[in-house]
Amino acid sequence: MDQSPMFETPLFETHVGSPRNRVDGRLKVTGAAPYAAEFTAPDLAYGYVVSGAIAKGKITNIDTSAAMAVPGVVQVFTHQNRPRTAWRSGAYQDEVAPPGKPFRPLYDEHIVYSGQPVALVVAEDFEIARYAASLVRVTYEAEKHQTDVAKVLGEAYVPPKKRSGITPPPKPKGDSEAAFGASPVKVESEYRIAVEHHNPMEMHATTVVWEGGGRITVHDKIQGAQNSQSYITHVFGLSNDDVRVISPFVGGAFGSGLRPQYQLFLAVMAALELKRSVRVTLTRDQMFTMGYRPDGVQNVALGANPDARLQSIRHDLIAGTSTFEDYQEATVNWSVMLYRCDNATATQKLVKIDTYTPADMRAPGAPTGLFAMESAMDELSYKLGIDPVQLRLRNYSEVDEANGKKLTSKELRAAYQIGAERFGWARRNPVPRSMKEGRELIGWGMATGAWEAQMARTAARAVLTADGRLEVASATADIGTGTYTILTQIGADALGLPMEKVTARIGDSSLPKSPVEGGSWTAASAGTAVRLACDTVRQQLFKYARGMDNSPIANADLAQVAFQGERIALISDPSRFVTIADAMRAGGVDRIEAEETAVPDKLVQARYSSYTHSAVFVEVRVDEELGQVRVTRLVDAVAAGKIINPKTARSQILGGVVFGISMALHEESMPDHNLGRFMNHNLAEYHVPVNADIHDIDVIFVEEQDELASPIGVKGLGEIGIVGTAAAIANAVFHATGKRIRELPITIDKVIGTKETA
Amino acid sequence: MADLDLPLRQGFAPDAGISQALPDDIPITLTINGERRELHVRPWTTLLDLLREDLSLYGTKKGCDHGQCGSCTVLIDGQRMNSCLALAVTKDGCEVTTIEGLAAPDGTLHPMQEAFIEHDAFQCGYCTPGQICSAVGLLKEGHARTPEEIREMMSGNICRCGAYTNIVDAIEDVMAKEGAK
Ligand code: FES
Ligand code: FES
Numbered sequence: 001m002d003q004s005p006m007f008e009t010p011l012f013e014t015h016v017g018s019p020r021n022r023v024d025g026r027l028k029v030t031g032a033a034p035y036a037a038e039f040t041a042p043d044l045a046y047g048y049v050v051s052g053a054i055a056k057g058k059i060t061n062i063d064t065s066a067a068m069a070v071p072g073v074v075q076v077f078t079h080q081n082r083p084r085t086a087w088r089s090g091a092y093q094d095e096v097a098p099p100g101k102p103f104r105p106l107y108d109e110h111i112v113y114s115g116q117p118v119a120l121v122v123a124e125d126f127e128i129a130r131y132a133a134s135l136v137r138v139t140y141e142a143e144k145h146q147t148d149v150a151k152v153l154g155e156a157y158v159p160p161k162k163r164s165g166i167t168p169p170p171k172p173k174g175d176s177e178a179a180f181g182a183s184p185v186k187v188e189s190e191y192r193i194a195v196e197h198h199n200p201m202e203m204h205a206t207t208v209v210w211e212g213g214g215r216i217t218v219h220d221k222i223q224g225a226q227n228s229q230s231y232i233t234h235v236f237g238l239s240n241d242d243v244r245v246i247s248p249f250v251g252g253a254f255g256s257g258l259r260p261q262y263q264l265f266l267a268v269m270a271a272l273e274l275k276r277s278v279r280v281t282l283t284r285d286q287m288f289t290m291g292y293r294p295d296g297v298q299n300v301a302l303g304a305n306p307d308a309r310l311q312s313i314r315h316d317l318i319a320g321t322s323t324f325e326d327y328q329e330a331t332v333n334w335s336v337m338l339y340r341c342d343n344a345t346a347t348q349k350l351v352k353i354d355t356y357t358p359a360d361m362r363a364p365g366a367p368t369g370l371f372a373m374e375s376a377m378d379e380l381s382y383k384l385g386i387d388p389v390q391l392r393l394r395n396y397s398e399v400d401e402a403n404g405k406k407l408t409s410k411e412l413r414a415a416y417q418i419g420a421e422r423f424g425w426a427r428r429n430p431v432p433r434s435m436k437e438g439r440e441l442i443g444w445g446m447a448t449g450a451w452e453a454q455m456a457r458t459a460a461r462a463v464l465t466a467d468g469r470l471e472v473a474s475a476t477a478d479i480g481t482g483t484y485t486i487l488t489q490i491g492a493d494a495l496g497l498p499m500e501k502v503t504a505r506i507g508d509s510s511l512p513k514s515p516v517e518g519g520s521w522t523a524a525s526a527g528t529a530v531r532l533a534c535d536t537v538r539q540q541l542f543k544y545a546r547g548m549d550n551s552p553i554a555n556a557d558l559a560q561v562a563f564q565g566e567r568i569a570l571i572s573d574p575s576r577f578v579t580i581a582d583a584m585r586a587g588g589v590d591r592i593e594a595e596e597t598a599v600p601d602k603l604v605q606a607r608y609s610s611y612t613h614s615a616v617f618v619e620v621r622v623d624e625e626l627g628q629v630r631v632t633r634l635v636d637a638v639a640a641g642k643i644i645n646p647k648t649a650r651s652q653i654l655g656g657v658v659f660g661i662s663m664a665l666h667e668e669s670m671p672d673h674n675l676g677r678f679m680n681h682n683l684a685e686y687h688v689p690v691n692a693d694i695h696d697i698d699v700i701f702v703e704e705q706d707e708l709a710s711p712i713g714v715k716g717l718g719e720i721g722i723v724g725t726a727a728a729i730a731n732a733v734f735h736a737t738g739k740r741i742r743e744l745p746i747t748i749d750k751v752i753g754t755k756e757t758a
Numbered sequence: 759m760a761d762l763d764l765p766l767r768q769g770f771a772p773d774a775g776i777s778q779a780l781p782d783d784i785p786i787t788l789t790i791n792g793e794r795r796e797l798h799v800r801p802w803t804t805l806l807d808l809l810r811e812d813l814s815l816y817g818t819k820k821g822c823d824h825g826q827c828g829s830c831t832v833l834i835d836g837q838r839m840n841s842c843l844a845l846a847v848t849k850d851g852c853e854v855t856t857i858e859g860l861a862a863p864d865g866t867l868h869p870m871q872e873a874f875i876e877h878d879a880f881q882c883g884y885c886t887p888g889q890i891c892s893a894v895g896l897l898k899e900g901h902a903r904t905p906e907e908i909r910e911m912m913s914g915n916i917c918r919c920g921a922y923t924n925i926v927d928a929i930e931d932v933m934a935k936e937g938a939k
Contacts, residue, residue: 025875028883029867029890031817031857038816071780126811127802128780201821201829201884201918251819251884252918284822480882480919651878651921658920683826683916690913694922 007535007711012562015489015499019647023485023499024249024478033249037205039219041277044207045074047270048129049263049282050119050136051289052111055676056145056354059109059118059138066135067121072128075274076136077120077266082106083273091234095227095516096258098357099161100325105262106269111140112323113356114147114677115289120266122278145354145676149295149320156318156349163328165519167452170336170402174343176301179312183303186312187379191300191372192743193726194668195678196293198361199688200479202251204261204290205281208271214238216271218245220264223257224516226475229509231260232268245509250479254659255360257479258516261290288681291359292669294319294327298369300335300376308386308394310341315373321350322357329358329365334450335373337402337611339395354676360518362659363719366451367726371663371744374447374727379740382758387430388446388731389416389615400609408604409706409715411639412448412613418700419637420446423617432738432758440621443736449614449724453641453706453715454521455600459512460529462491462537466590468566468580470495472533473505476526477517480655481718482648486523487530489644490712494534495541495580496563504530512595520612520716523644528598528711536594542568544587545578551586552576598711610709612640612720616660616728622736627751629733631661635698636725641706641715649717653699656721662689663722664729668745734758786850790815791859799846806830806841809856817857817887821916828915831888831895832856838895840914857887860894869935870894873928881919889915893929897936905930 027033052059064076086092089101105117119136123129146152162168180186202221209217216238222228225245232243250257267280296319303312315335321327332346381388396413399406420426428444429435435442460474472491478484487504491497505511506526514526542558545551545568553561553570561568569577584590619633636657643649666687669678680686709715726744734740738756783798790813799808806823809815809832818841821829825843832841833855841854860868870893873879880886892915902908908926917925 021875022878024883025880026867028880028886029857029871029874030861031815031887033883034816035819035884037820038810040814126807127800131802199918200882201827201916202819202882203821250882252882254918281820284824284826480880482881647878651881651919651924654923655881655920658922682824683822684824688916688918689920689922690916691909691922691925692913694909694920697923 007531011493012496012564013493014564016493016644020485020489020499020645022482022648023488023504035202035249035251036207036219036221036247037279037281039207039209041209044277044279045122045124045274046126046129047120047122047266047278047280048133049117049266049280049286050121050133051286052114052116052118053138054111054140054142055114055147057111057140057142059111060141061139062119063137064119067132070128070132070135072124073132074122074124077106077270078118079106079108083269086235086237094231094259095224098163098325098327099159103324103356105265113354114675115286117262117266120270120280122270122274147353147355147671147676148673149318149351149353150297152351152353153297153318156351159326159328159350161326166328167330167333169332169346169348172345176312176314176343176345179343180301180303180314183311184306185380185383186301186303187376187383188301189376189742191298191375193295193368193371194744195295195671196361196663196667197288197669197686198254198256199287199686200252200254200256203282203284203287204256204263205279206264206267207279208267208277210271210275210277215242216268218243218268220245220247221250221253221257222247222260223250223253223477223479223518224514225507225509226513227516228260228264231264235265236268236272246507247477248507250477253479254362255364255518256291258360258518259291284683285681288669288678290356293361294321294358296320298372300372302376302380304380304384306384308384308391310339310395311343313339313341313344315346315369318349318351320353320355320358322355323352325357326350327358329360331365331369333402334366334369337400338397338448338450340397340401341395362656363451363722366719366723367660367663370447370449370724371727371730374724375730375742378445378731378734389420389425392416392448403609405609406607408608408610408708409641409704410613411702411704412615415613415615415637415639415702418702419615419617419635422698422700423635425617432735439625440623441736443620443622443732443734445728445732445735446615446617447724447727447731449616449720451520451612451719451723453524453610453612453709454519455524455710456515456521457597457599458514458525458529459595459597460526460533461512461593461595462530462533464495464537464541464592466581466584468497468501470497470502471505472502472530473511474514474526474529475509475511476506476514476522478506479517481522481652482645483517483522483526485648486527486644490527490530491534494531494538497566520718524710524712524714524716525598527644527714529596531712532596532598533594536596537592538563540592541580541583545583548578548582548586551578553578604708608708610715612638612715614638614720614724616724618728618732620729620732620736622733622751627748629665629746629751631695631729633696635700636721637700637702638720639702639704640717640720641704641709642713643701644714646701649701650699652717653721654697656719657697657725658689658694660722660725661694661729663744664726665745784847786847788849789853791855801845801847803846804842805844805846805849808846809841815856815858819884819887821885828892829885829888831891831915833891833895836898838892857891860890868894869932873931877924877928877931879924879928880921885915885917889917889925896929897933
């Protein structure tokens with residue numbers, strides 16, 4: 001039994017906290033779960049996007065005559081004939097847009113990045129649209145472009161407008177420069193990561209169903225149906241009644257579905273103009289013509305005393321953004337926040353390059369920044385001759401070092417200990433290149449991970465009907481995260497129902513208001529909202545039950561009863577109970593409905609910071625001759641508050657870890673700066689791990705009580721699995737080979753081409 | 759669905775004045791999930807697009823359209839294959855099993871589908887139909903015996919959500935149960 005501070009009545013946990021299979025599992029394994037491109041309509045037309053060929057300049061001419069002449073082509077839209085849309089760029093600003101002027105598809109002749117959509121061919125079927133798109137002839141006047149961050153570092157600037165929702169770098173503490181100079185032991189280095197594209201397996205797609213009379217139903221690949229809805233209404237001047245967005249299933253997104261992508265605009269534009277249903281699906285190549293995880297040049301300098309106490313931390317970043325928006329993510333903050341140190345400075349600047357605006361990608365900023373910081377910590381541990389875990393414990397902090405605030409909870413110490421134990425860290429020979437088996441060098445490395453535990457204002461509705469069924473609903477999304485399942489568990493326990501009697505509805509703009517599903521805040525926010533709505537239903541139901549003639553619980557108050565097994569029973573004497581059906585009958589109602597909004601506690605926010613933490617331990621095996629690195633064993637000990645569903649939670653961490661392995665060893669969008677374009681825009685050349693790349697992953701959830709992070713004790717899990725993983729792998733590679741590789745991904749050429757420093 | 763014997767998509771009469779006349783449809787016969795279908799398809803239509811767009815069998819997914827991800831895996835005459843790489847006309851006379859055809863007519867799931875649910879071998883579910891068809895094909899091939907071999911031979915199916923370890927567990931589970939029979 002768990003009593004959360006915000007809720008007056010105890011909740012008997014039958015489902016919450018226990019492993020449960022996904023409630024949408026059957027739909028997914030039978031192919032019956034419909035994704036955005038799988039909704040259909042009579043007379044559906046197919047749109048195919050023509051992508052621009054230059055990185056910067058102007059379209060001087062578009063010849064669509066050959067395309068239009070193909071039988072079956074309905075229309076070719078370009079900037080010359082597109083229908084009128086909102087004039088102000090502000091209308092294109094979505095819920096999570098960074099400061100700036102959002103990209104407006106087909107707006108005018110200007111080209112601002114390579115791969116920019118320049119035309120949409122709409123035809124009676126997909127192959128005709130695709131064929132006709134190949135016949136559209138575009139001529140350009142190219143201007144000189146710049147896509148290389150390293151070439152424009154001199155133009156770096158502090159973004160004048162901070163991105164809402166993103167914590168800017170903390171204020172400097174002490175004098176990091178002087179302290180660094182005075183430190184007897186120091187490390188200082190530059191770090192780079194590769195640009196990465198999200199590449200969910202489902203390509204971005206939108207099906208717009210023309211309902212007649214100017215009304216449309218939109219199925220979009222999006223992490224928040226209401227974000228797409230408000231984008232459409234603002235851009236096309238429609239009302240909320242005209243536009244309903246229904247996206248019950250999202251085939252992965254990892255952040256690429258936070259902001260509406262250009263296919264949404266194009267599909268809606270075509271549907272409104274042609275007054276018919278239209279579907280636009282992007283190709284895999286085109287998945288490289290949208291937001292990406294930005295690369296940047298990072299510098300980390302650490303100074304310490306011989307007793308291994310940090311004296312100075314400095315972390316500077318210059319990252320790329322587009323010419324039209326100032327994308328910002330929290331990258332350097334973590335280095336200051338994590339460790340006890342009196343002198344710390346973190347700065348973050350931007351440079352403009354001719355690409356699309358970067359986008360939030362799984363734990364935006366954190367794995368980038370902590371790759372640098374945790375690599376530097378590892379390097380420092382060798383210089384100091386101290387075990388890497390010990391170094392972190394020596395500098396452990398119980399507060400948020402970035403602002404001095406208390407923490408809602410922090411079981412990172414336990415995570416280090418439990419993770420190390422499970423991994424067998426004590427058996428590690430600290431000397432690099434000391435562990436070998438056959439022709440493989442073995443390396444053991446570790447790193448710390450952290451992510452903000454957030455809550456966002458979210459509403460939910462609960463409806464209990466006389467047949468004893470409960471529906472809980474909120475306009476949030478499930479992108480593979482397990483939202484359907486955990487909301488079902490929470491609803492079931494709140495009213496003492498079996499999960500089969502509870503239905504969770506999400507992914508629909510007509511449902512109670514929810515922000516985009518992201519930042520790991522959904523379980524805490526939507527979960528709390530569902531719990532609140534169910535609580536209101538509980539109270540109503542209890543009133544009916546107590547007011548019944550000869551009610552067996554007539555004298556009880558809410559705290560003295562348990563909602564369990566479809567009954568309301570006295571805790572002290574469970575034989576005295578009222579069934580849900582009887583209670584509703586007594587109340588003379590056939591449904592009880594409540595809508596409630598979960599709001600983060602301002603007071604808690606003012607006094608506390610809240611983070612999830614992890615300790616990642618990795619074994620790599622490196623074939624020295626071939627330079628090939630394999631992650632053969634990984635333990636991730638995660639402290640993330642309450643775990644609602646250990647089964648889906650474990651999957652979340654597994655997925656994050658695989659993303660981390662990918663970041664460390666595989667993923668890289670390779671630009672050709674002469675062309676200003678990412679060249680390996682397909683899944684054969686853009687490497688992500690396949691099954692053979694992934695071995696033993698051990699996920700541990702460290703016991704962590706947190707009554708402040710969210711009313712239901714949840715901190716969120718979507719991001720933490722990736723954070724620290726890449727750093728731990730790089731550190732393991734150093735331990736195996738004596739080579740410190742400071743640029744991700746760690747590919748064969750780098751392993752062979754880097755000199756040993758130990 | 760009743761036997762279909764009609765052009766699936768609206769025909770477009772080639773216009774004499776236009777050089778872009780389209781090729782004619784070609785009649786083929788496919789047995790899809792046990793049902794014999796007489797179809798007329800364009801020579802350029804892939805089996806994947808035929809399944810999805812013409813037959814509304816959207817269970818088979820498109821993740822790349824280039825044979826690089828395995829999302830579109832179906833069983834053709836019992837063998838796993840990327841349906842995006844097969845032109846429908848080349849499969850005339852074949853038997854195709856898609857994810858929609860794996861469960862029994864009464865709705866009882868195939869053991870591999872059950873195992874995927876039990877082991878939480880998916881997250882977003884988009885790669886899942888391909889993974890399951892591939893796993894069913896793998897078992898029939900009978901080459902994979904160890905987890906290492908399963909990993910290797912399942913490497914044509916990318917899962918961006920990273921459910922790999924659970925996928926291997928699910929397949930091992932079904933293998934063990936079949937072996938025990
Ligand atoms: S869609 Fe066929 S292999 Fe990717
Ligand atoms: S479950 Fe999402 S790609 Fe595999």
